[in-house]
Amino acid sequence: MAQLSDDCFAFGGELMPIEAGLALIGERVVPVTDIETVSLIDADGRILAEDVIAPLALPGYDNSAVDGWAVRHADLNPGGETILPVVTRIAAGDRSPHAVGKGESARIFTGAMMPDGTDTVFMQEDVREEDGRVILPAGLKKGANRRLAGEDIATGAPALASGLRLQPQHVSLASALGLTGLKVRRRLKVAVLSTGDELVEPGRPLQPGMLHDSNRVMMAALLRRAGCEVTDIGMYRDEPDALGKAILAAAKGHDLIISSGGVSTGEEDYTRRVVETVGTLVHWRLAIKPGRPVAMAVVDGVPFVGLPGNPVAVFVTFVNIVRALVARLSGESWTPSTAVPVKSGFAYKKKTGRREFVRVSLVREADGSIVAHKHPREGAGVITSLTETTGFVELPEPVTAVAEGDLIAYRSYENMF
Ligand code: AMP
Ligand code: MG
Numbered sequence: 001m002a003q004l005s006d007d008c009f010a011f012g013g014e015l016m017p018i019e020a021g022l023a024l025i026g027e028r029v030v031p032v033t034d035i036e037t038v039s040l041i042d043a044d045g046r047i048l049a050e051d052v053i054a055p056l057a058l059p060g061y062d063n064s065a066v067d068g069w070a071v072r073h074a075d076l077n078p079g080g081e082t083i084l085p086v087v088t089r090i091a092a093g094d095r096s097p098h099a100v101g102k103g104e105s106a107r108i109f110t111g112a113m114m115p116d117g118t119d120t121v122f123m124q125e126d127v128r129e130e131d132g133r134v135i136l137p138a139g140l141k142k143g144a145n146r147r148l149a150g151e152d153i154a155t156g157a158p159a160l161a162s163g164l165r166l167q168p169q170h171v172s173l174a175s176a177l178g179l180t181g182l183k184v185r186r187r188l189k190v191a192v193l194s195t196g197d198e199l200v201e202p203g204r205p206l207q208p209g210m211l212h213d214s215n216r217v218m219m220a221a222l223l224r225r226a227g228c229e230v231t232d233i234g235m236y237r238d239e240p241d242a243l244g245k246a247i248l249a250a251a252k253g254h255d256l257i258i259s260s261g262g263v264s265t266g267e268e269d270y271t272r273r274v275v276e277t278v279g280t281l282v283h284w285r286l287a288i289k290p291g292r293p294v295a296m297a298v299v300d301g302v303p304f305v306g307l308p309g310n311p312v313a314v315f316v317t318f319v320n321i322v323r324a325l326v327a328r329l330s331g332e333s334w335t336p337s338t339a340v341p342v343k344s345g346f347a348y349k350k351k352t353g354r355r356e357f358v359r360v361s362l363v364r365e366a367d368g369s370i371v372a373h374k375h376p377r378e379g380a381g382v383i384t385s386l387t388e389t390t391g392f393v394e395l396p397e398p399v400t401a402v403a404e405g406d407l408i409a410y411r412s413y414e415n416m417f
Contacts, residue, residue, distance in 0.1 A: 053159060068127065086133065215260035240270055243271065280297060312359075361373050
């Protein structure tokens with residue numbers, strides 16, 4: 001486990017801007033150090049633990065990018081057609097038995113080695129072949145349709161950076177470089193729980209005043225998407241002893257504990273008080289809406305994050321804070337996905353000093369512009385405001401109003417976690 005100091009989440013201010021939270025995480029949280037080797041077929045989604053330097057060049061040899069005829073450019077008649085004899089035929093995987101001399105050409109196929117002497121390839125669609133000779137039009141540039149050795153990556157060049165979360169294209173590059181496996185960080189082990197006397201497991205009947213737990217599966221899904229190995233440690237009533245024991249037990253064998261509910265400052269908010277007794281708690285009042293209260297704690301050296309109870313607040317605080325914490329603990333160099341400017345399809349007023357996450361759907365209008373339409377219901381408990389939308393519009397701290405037609409920053413849920 002990564003042992004954190006008790007005061008690593010300490011923060012002196014009142015309302016905490018997201019950047020301040022991210023800075024604390026970056027400075028005071030240390031990644032888990034265990035490293036394992038995985039085969040490329042299993043490497044997708046893992047965090048690379050060391051830089052990969054290209055052990056060989058790609059392509060490994062000059063080759064043709066098309067099916068056609070390879071020639072020496074110097075042989076071409078600049079003013080008109082050129083007719084050259086075809087002296088050899090080379091397919092991908094072949095080696096040319098001899099070099100192509102002055103005034104000669106070679107039939108060649110995509111991926112085949114360029115025969116010595118040639119530097120340019122005519123596409124077969126552009127030429128005619130008659131009686132062992134090829135008739136070439138004027139105007140092709142030197143080097144056309146030829147891939148040079150090392151033009152993709154040179155031997156010794158940096159190929160993949162430590163901290164990278166591997167995607168299909170990265171394992172492809174590693175494979176092209178002849179590697180069979182990669183060193184990656186071990187998966188983070190995360191325990192999730194939810195709290196609240198009103199919660200009922202899905203599948204069980206609801207009594208008056210009760211509701212099904214919808215946060216635990218969401219937190220587990222978000223964590224899995226972030227590459228974690230998740231343990232569901234269940235649902236807890238607002239009853240301090242059992243909750244405290246469960247959290248202490250989870251601190252053994254996990255790198256991180258995430259809970260939902262009970263972290264405001266009301267008298268019914270047990271999670272916060274329980275964590276104060278089993279660990280060192282710092283209450284973060286994030287300058288965001290929804291999702292302000294977040295309980296950050298260290299329990300037995302292991303970080304604990306108490307998210308709010310409202311499902312939309314769970315989602316917003318997860319993507320803004322927990323995702324960064326997971327990245328830091330798992331050694332991933334992570335930055336939030338880039339927001340793109342879109343046109344606002346709504347007017348909106350907000351308070352200064354906090355960042356608001358407005359749930360919107362993108363629609364392409366007839367004139368080609370992309371417009372964000374706000375979900376009609378805004379409450380932090382409205383789960384359909386997440387399921388019926390495609391992403392967030394992020395309204396920065398100083399903004400107080402948005403007018404229809406304003407350019408606003410949009411981030412899709414798709415690449416958010
Ligand atoms: P709390 O933060 O405990 O005060 O909860 C805030 C709101 O979120 C209340 O309306 C709770 O009923 C609701 N809530 C808390 N936990 C969950 C959960 N696991 N699933 C769905 N709603 C929840
Ligand atoms: Mg509660």
